[in-house]
Amino acid sequence: MKKTYLAFTVGNDPHTEGLFKSAHIGRLANINCHVLAPGKTIDEIAEAIKYHEPDFIGISYRLTPEIGVKEFTYILHKLEELGLLTKENGDRRKIALAGLPKTIEILEKKKNTLPCEVFLIPPETDPLAKAISVLDYFEVYSSRREKALAQLKEEMFPYRVKELDQLAEEVIAGEKYRLEPPLNVPSEKAKVSLTYRYEEAGRPLIRTHFGIPSDSIYPTVEGIKIIADAKVVDEISLGSSDLSQRYFGRPEEFENRKNDGGVPYKDYDDLVMLFKATRRGNYPSMKPYAHVYDILNFIDICIEAGMLIGAHQAIPLFWFNELDGRGPLSVSESIDEHILAVKKLAKLGIPVEMNDPNQWASRYAHDTLIVTDYALITAVMVTSGVKNRIYQFQFNKPVETGDLADLAKMSAAIEISNIIAQYNPSSRMWKQTRTGIEYLSPDMEKARYQLARSTLLQMIIDPQIIHLVSYCEADHAATPEDIIKSSQIVRRAIRLFEENKPDLIKYMNDPIVLERKEYLIKEASFLLEEIAKLNLLYTGGHLSELAPYLANNDTLKKAIKTGYMAAPGIMHPSYRQEYLLTKPTKYGFIDAINFETYKVLSEEERLNQLKRFNKLN
CATH class of the missing domain: 3.20.20.440 (D-Lysine 5,6-aminomutase alpha subunit)
Structure with a gap:
């Protein structure tokens, strides 16, 4: 059975990028991963834990270290008090904490005062070393680990300009x-x-x-x-x-x-x-x-x-x-x-x-x-x-x-x-x-x-x-x-x-730059025309004539409500697109991909996929 990972920030910290990276690594290792939107109350976090029944919980705070230590301590004691650090079968959930280097340093000295064992994600300077640390936390070994690391190496080290x-x-x-x-x-x-x-x-x-x-x-x-x-x-x-x-x-x-x-x-x-x-x-x-x-x-x-x-x-x-x-x-x-x-x-x-x-x-x-x-x-x-x-x-x-x-x-x-x-x-x-x-x-x-x-x-x-x-x-x-x-x-x-x-x-x-530039302009032009069509007054026209349609308040609201404008990191239930995945591809491009085949999606394919799943739901 696949294991589950639930991640969230505390203390109204809006920085969720690190959580999405850990979730990406988890997915590569065949783990179900869920990231909560920032600003969740303790009651909302508790409900999410009850709903997802995670094996792993990742908690992040990357603002002021001293406040971060207080936030981590509070949330852990509160979850222990609510009985949520233990799964229904009696096993303890595995908890990871991530923050600024000083936060981790302070927590290292206070580990024995916390109500449970914690896995501290170290502030590694090497991105691959950090990925390995996350895989250790997820207890991913053998062939799954090798496959995940191979994919991560390809993503983490794109072509570099040597003169720089x-x-x-x-x-x-x-x-x-x-x-x-x-x-x-x-x-x-x-x-x-x-x-x-x-x-x-x-x-x-x-x-x-x-x-x-x-x-x-x-x-x-x-x-x-x-x-x-x-x-x-x-x-x-x-x-x-x-x-x-x-x-x-x-x-x-x-x-x-x-x-x-x-x-x-x-x-x-x-x-x-x-x-x-x-x-x-x-x-x-x-x-x-x-x-x-x-x-x-x-x-x-x-x-x-x-x-x-x-x-x-x-x-x-x-x-x-x-x-x-x-x-x-x-x-x-x-x-x-x-x-x-x-x-x-x-x-x-x-x-x-x-x-x-x-x-x-x-x-x-x-x-x-x-x-x-x-x-x-x-x-x-x-x-x-x-x-x-x-x-x-x-x-x-x-x-x-x-x-x-x-x-x-x-x-x-x-x-x-x-x-x-x-x-x-x-x-x-x-x-x-x-x-x-x-x-x-x-x-x-x-x-x-x-x-x-x-x-x-x-x-x-x-x-x-x-x-x-x-x-x-x-x-x-x-x-x-x-x-x-x-x-x-x-x-x-x-x-x-x-x-x-x-x-x-x-x-x-550079030919790679020029080819990718033309591809992005072509794809973005298609998406812009589709967004313009959300404006009831739109009758067609060249890209240079679209500004009044695109700048319309109602059109912009429809663009995000429909999911035309969307990102995997949006967790708000009204705007979350469950089937949207993105990943680094060759040369460090960031592309939308099909969540089943992992093939790069064109914008036409992405919107068709979006419309198909919206109908199903």
Whole structure:
């Protein structure tokens, strides 16, 4: 009989990527695997355990270590109290805990205080070693283990551009990056205009998230001052705490609630204090993380506090709601609010980034769907009157993605977005690139190399902005010193890229990249036309004429409700597609596959499969 694995996060941690990786390994080993959506209550977790009767339970928390230890301890004691750590036949369920390195380190010392034996998933720097650890947890041996490992090796080690390996080593050699000169101090005009700041700088702008988990904003205020004085970033995105995103303007709601990470600003005065900390050094502009409710009013408050001036704002399309457990709104309500926010930002002349594709990638959406999502956010932005459209291209996400696969996916997204944008020729595209956090190792030396290598790869698509992800993120939230060093690594990588540009940009025309790019454009174009047909007013037309149909609120809601826009990592029962599987294929492409034959599905085949199973159910 097949064994069963149930996985979930605790403490409202929205990061489920690691759980899906463990579930993927489990499926390769012939184990039934189920991952719960984030934000489940203890009662909902208990019901899921009773329903699935799992042999294995995986629990994850990858935010603040000390809070993580408390969350793990609480959930285990509660499950023991409910009698759910034992199966109906009397056997104990096997429990695995996964978190940041420090979390695991603390738990290792406290194992004997927990109500059951736990298998701690170690923070391995080698992805294959981590996979082996998961197979050990699942007690998979003999031929099943060999078969699973063979498949995983093929997925984990796609083709690599050797020049990137060599240059990345040169970037970090002898810590020469520490000699990088500071960024220029912008003119008064550039301080209030992100686009002019770029033109004046003559290089990619650098932005970063920053927010220190604490009970107050003061550590973040002091940290911002250090970053500004060091002149290492052009824009600071406040790493807002979950409490701030949910309860800003209601300080009383912060009482007796734990801060799950980030800076817990509570009101207008806090925003003013945080912004004033940037008025020194090279005067970085400032934007907050997107809130999960009352966005329109929050935009006005930010501008009054000094934020968003000379900055941009990021707004999702489908996310930050019931779909990912990060907000109280329904998907329908949030689509309406997000589009209104984009229109408001457009009227205010503030550049807009719709940070939607990253969220799909975090849930193992296939490459075609990611490219399609870039087209959908383009349609929303150009029909909303956005003058400066900022696109975030997240590389090495998921980590199984290959170099050539990334270049093909991003170039396809750029091309199809430009076609959709023909609806409003006065709107300009700004390319922003970043490294996926999951790509970075908890080994700090290796992580510095990875940040350098990823930056070199990103530069091939000629970005105007680099979203700096600090090399330490797999281990801990970035400190000011971490951000300073990470910026120096990125800037040295940019410098060495320019010196070796001809040897690297040739990969944009690699036959594998070009063939995959054309395939993705063809597949995404088919899916976009099918989505456009969900609009009752659609009468046909060229891709360049589809923006008004695709940007329609009701059409977008139908696109996700029907499963046309879907990913294996969506666990919400109203949007989950049980039969959708994706996996890495040759060169690190991420494709949708038939769940029975494991063959790659075209979009036409995927939608036919979807319609067939919807009829059956």
